[in-house]
Amino acid sequence: MTTAVAPETDIVPTTVAPAIELKGISKAFGPVQANKNISISVKPGTIHGIIGENGAGKSTLMSILYGFYKADRGEIFIHGKKTDIPDSQAAIRAGIGMVFQHFKLVPNFTVLENVILGAEDGPLLRSSLNKARGVLKQLAAEYELHVDPDAIVENLSVGHQQRVEILKALYRQADILILDEPTGVLTPAEADHLFRILDNLRSEGKTIILITHKLREIMKSTDTVSVMRRGEMTATVKTSETSPERLAEMMVGRKVLLHVEKQPASPKDPVLEIENLRLVDDKGVERLKGISLNVRAGEILGIAGVAGNGQSELLEVLGGYADATGTVRVNGQSIDLTGKHSDGQSRRARGIAHVPEDRHREGLIMPFTAWENTIFGYHRDPKIQSGPLMNNAAIKAEAAAKMERFDVRPPNPKLAARNFSGGNQQKIVLAREIERNPDILLVGQPTRGVDIGAIEFIHQQIVRLRDEGKAILLVSVELDEIFSLSDRIAVMFDGQIMGERLPSETNEKELGLLMAGITDTANAAMPASPMAMTETELQEAAEAEPTSDAEAVPSATEAETAAESPDQEQAAAEEVPPPEPSPAGEDEPVEEFSTAPVSAPDGIPSIDTGSIASLSASIPMSAPSAPPPPTKTEDPEEGDKNG
Amino acid sequence: MDFATLLQVLDSTIRLATPLLLACLAGLYSERAGIFDIGLEGKMLAAAFFSAAIASITGDVWMGLGAGILASMALSVLHGLASITFRGNQLISGVAINFLAAGLTVLIAQDWFSQGGRTPSLIGEGRFGPITLPGAEAAAGIPIIGPIYAELISGHSILVYVAFLMVPLTWWLMFRTRFGLRLRAVGEAPEAVDTAGVSVIGLRYVAVGICGILCGIAGAYLATALQAGFVKDMTAGRGFIALAALIFAKWRPWYALYACLLFGLLQAIALRYQNIDLGAFIVPVQFMDALPYILTVVILAGFVGKAIPPRAGGEPYVKER
Numbered sequence: 001m002t003t004a005v006a007p008e009t010d011i012v013p014t015t016v017a018p019a020i021e022l023k024g025i026s027k028a029f030g031p032v033q034a035n036k037n038i039s040i041s042v043k044p045g046t047i048h049g050i051i052g053e054n055g056a057g058k059s060t061l062m063s064i065l066y067g068f069y070k071a072d073r074g075e076i077f078i079h080g081k082k083t084d085i086p087d088s089q090a091a092i093r094a095g096i097g098m099v100f101q102h103f104k105l106v107p108n109f110t111v112l113e114n115v116i117l118g119a120e121d122g123p124l125l126r127s128s129l130n131k132a133r134g135v136l137k138q139l140a141a142e143y144e145l146h147v148d149p150d151a152i153v154e155n156l157s158v159g160h161q162q163r164v165e166i167l168k169a170l171y172r173q174a175d176i177l178i179l180d181e182p183t184g185v186l187t188p189a190e191a192d193h194l195f196r197i198l199d200n201l202r203s204e205g206k207t208i209i210l211i212t213h214k215l216r217e218i219m220k221s222t223d224t225v226s227v228m229r230r231g232e233m234t235a236t237v238k239t240s241e242t243s244p245e246r247l248a249e250m251m252v253g254r255k256v257l258l259h260v261e262k263q264p265a266s267p268k269d270p271v272l273e274i275e276n277l278r279l280v281d282d283k284g285v286e287r288l289k290g291i292s293l294n295v296r297a298g299e300i301l302g303i304a305g306v307a308g309n310g311q312s313e314l315l316e317v318l319g320g321y322a323d324a325t326g327t328v329r330v331n332g333q334s335i336d337l338t339g340k341h342s343d344g345q346s347r348r349a350r351g352i353a354h355v356p357e358d359r360h361r362e363g364l365i366m367p368f369t370a371w372e373n374t375i376f377g378y379h380r381d382p383k384i385q386s387g388p389l390m391n392n393a394a395i396k397a398e399a400a401a402k403m404e405r406f407d408v409r410p411p412n413p414k415l416a417a418r419n420f421s422g423g424n425q426q427k428i429v430l431a432r433e434i435e436r437n438p439d440i441l442l443v444g445q446p447t448r449g450v451d452i453g454a455i456e457f458i459h460q461q462i463v464r465l466r467d468e469g470k471a472i473l474l475v476s477v478e479l480d481e482i483f484s485l486s487d488r489i490a491v492m493f494d495g496q497i498m499g500e501r502l503p504s505e506t507n508e509k510e511l512g513l514l515m516a517g518i519t520d521t522a523n524a525a526m527p528a529s530p531m532a533m534t535e536t537e538l539q540e541a542a543e544a545e546p547t548s549d550a551e552a553v554p555s556a557t558e559a560e561t562a563a564e565s566p567d568q569e570q571a572a573a574e575e576v577p578p579p580e581p582s583p584a585g586e587d588e589p590v591e592e593f594s595t596a597p598v599s600a601p602d603g604i605p606s607i608d609t610g611s612i613a614s615l616s617a618s619i620p621m622s623a624p625s626a627p628p629p630p631t632k633t634e635d636p637e638e639g640d641k642n643g
Numbered sequence: 644m645d646f647a648t649l650l651q652v653l654d655s656t657i658r659l660a661t662p663l664l665l666a667c668l669a670g671l672y673s674e675r676a677g678i679f680d681i682g683l684e685g686k687m688l689a690a691a692f693f694s695a696a697i698a699s700i701t702g703d704v705w706m707g708l709g710a711g712i713l714a715s716m717a718l719s720v721l722h723g724l725a726s727i728t729f730r731g732n733q734l735i736s737g738v739a740i741n742f743l744a745a746g747l748t749v750l751i752a753q754d755w756f757s758q759g760g761r762t763p764s765l766i767g768e769g770r771f772g773p774i775t776l777p778g779a780e781a782a783a784g785i786p787i788i789g790p791i792y793a794e795l796i797s798g799h800s801i802l803v804y805v806a807f808l809m810v811p812l813t814w815w816l817m818f819r820t821r822f823g824l825r826l827r828a829v830g831e832a833p834e835a836v837d838t839a840g841v842s843v844i845g846l847r848y849v850a851v852g853i854c855g856i857l858c859g860i861a862g863a864y865l866a867t868a869l870q871a872g873f874v875k876d877m878t879a880g881r882g883f884i885a886l887a888a889l890i891f892a893k894w895r896p897w898y899a900l901y902a903c904l905l906f907g908l909l910q911a912i913a914l915r916y917q918n919i920d921l922g923a924f925i926v927p928v929q930f931m932d933a934l935p936y937i938l939t940v941v942i943l944a945g946f947v948g949k950a951i952p953p954r955a956g957g958e959p960y961v962k963e964r
Contacts, residue, residue: 066838068962089840104835106828107954117828118839120821128821168839 017080025074052228053451097169159190277326302486320347357444371399423454660907666885669857676850681737684882685744690862712859719855730959830953
């Protein structure tokens, strides 16, 4: 390990050179200015968050730091020394390690082979492998980075693969670690573990840059945070002195409603009734083990659960592209589940619209234009036919109108779907499904890889549809989303419904237990012991869980990459230049860190409870009606903060 | 079938398997690095012609070998330029190389030698002769083992031994050295190699270069050892059979040896038993000649199981964030 900056030095901040200092970094791609005059300074031994919407230029900035792009202007200082980073090799030499959102691992190599790749000691492998084995053991003990060194990487869970990435960086003696959207693919338990690892790294004096668009993570784990918008750094503040609302406002440039405004539901008769639904997949594994549910008109039923516990299969069966046994009734009439007479189209004819979980593979055809994408599944609608041909002019006009109504940006129906950002792609899918006035809407992960402004809009649309008296089945792995949208919550674990709760009468902890397969009776009867199990249970549940949403990662990356250009061109054209006086100005903008003492590692700035509370304002978990947590031991959510 | 016949068939198996093995290993280096190469055939053909032509002009087979390797390397560099530097389609580039070689060799042969697209027959120093391994004469008397050593193992041209020694060498390079680790990585996940600070392009060119050298040896072996001179289309699809063997072997060196020996055996049997009289009818010679190719298809369709090619194979590497 390189000589890590001793934590004590933080006491005398003026003498410590920043671990990373960027001065006036600018980078343009053709006419698009991806980074405009960016300056930041990160103190050693801290976790610095960089937050911004998709396409704000975060990834470009980090790519410059890792030698993928050359900045047009600006200087980089590492530990006070001016450093040129023309390629990744130079970045590694400067002690920078990067954990990409889309892992850069060789899938069929062992962990050891991946770790030494490019950092071998000599032409023969044996000695390098032996050395790496020792180093890995040591790192595992030091930072809770346990991975079997001989495991083949593709057999590891996503969380473990990410650890391999971190190990790779540490093996190369990185003391500055950059993590790009690290939790996008992790289960909640895996994410908690990651943040524990990051805490450990920080207390060893490593500097960590965390790029994310999840406000919650920023609030939870960082010491300082910079906000990027439209290629510029709009503010840098101490995390303890800001709130999620203010960060969101700085990101988007306007006030954002972090909670969904909705009236209490007034549900009517059940529209979708599911009885004893069973599905066995081609490997003979029973994915759905007798699901019974019903969704009433005018309510949102949220299905919570760790990814891979049957939620996807449930959506597939209901959406008409997986076969199952059991009964599903729509408006009292049962529908065929054998696949012989059913497909997505016949389901749509029965009034079931479906916003699939993976919009890149199931929701859109990426190279096709937006207007073409607005009719898939409804392309036999007589209204858009003229004789044997399709009436393209009518489709285009309708698509343009829909895009207008759903605020798709840029509102250009001729653009290929892949050229829209994640949020705008999702709006296209949503527009297609909602505008057909379905009785039932199935929604899977509506806001995965979607930026905050679009999340707000999508949530509003879902609630609006509910208020029109439609039945909505929402599947999401984001517990926040489940809480803020659902009128009723069902928790799935291992292909079964573990229980149903009203959002006002439950909390994250209880749902977390259900998601780990621990039933409510145990929880109610003996509060202490099951709680002690929680963390391990959650951990196991998370780690044993198939890495089914791994697929979503590249797509999310693509989305962001693709988003960069059209979005920003758009931005340059229409948006007011960001140094807006009003909202950002109040937030003590860019701070000089050399004078502002930031926490010593053990004195993690206590995140003031007010901001947490306001973050979870969207989440009724702290609602007075919620039962007090059964015990104080080992809350998986807050464990590392209290400890 | 008596023992002597068996030995003869196996002996000819080894000779026929040699060019397949060299080409197969050539493909292994290239494809393990993520560059699909269906131009093996063309490279062998070019090497066969130039080795025979230069050997015939200079009278020195080693000059011929050198010329063959250079010709094959030139085509490799072309393939590299098209598919690595200019990120073109690797299949199209390979097809182009095959056509180029098929046409040019005959054209140049006619221009240089005016013998209807062939080279003059090679004699003496213009050919790789058999090497008698030490003790072969003496051992010949020992029953069973003696003839195996004297006839099967001894008495091949040096290129045969080169080919068979390439198998363990390739295995060792691939799985025990830094170079091999990086080469395999670049065929599976070039972005991992790139972010580790190693040049993807450099590695791929090296792989394509090794492929060129081995194809060159394979072609030279065909024209200067197996036969005595170049004739039109003399590779006769061996480059494609080598590719089939590579898939059959799942891109592994030892399996490549076994696969090539199997295909060599099929060719040897076809060569030896031209007409098989089954009493009721006679299996025609055409069928026997076609047999190796038919079996290639059958084996590939039925027995390979799931062959997973290097994941980044066929895809030009474009750096992304």
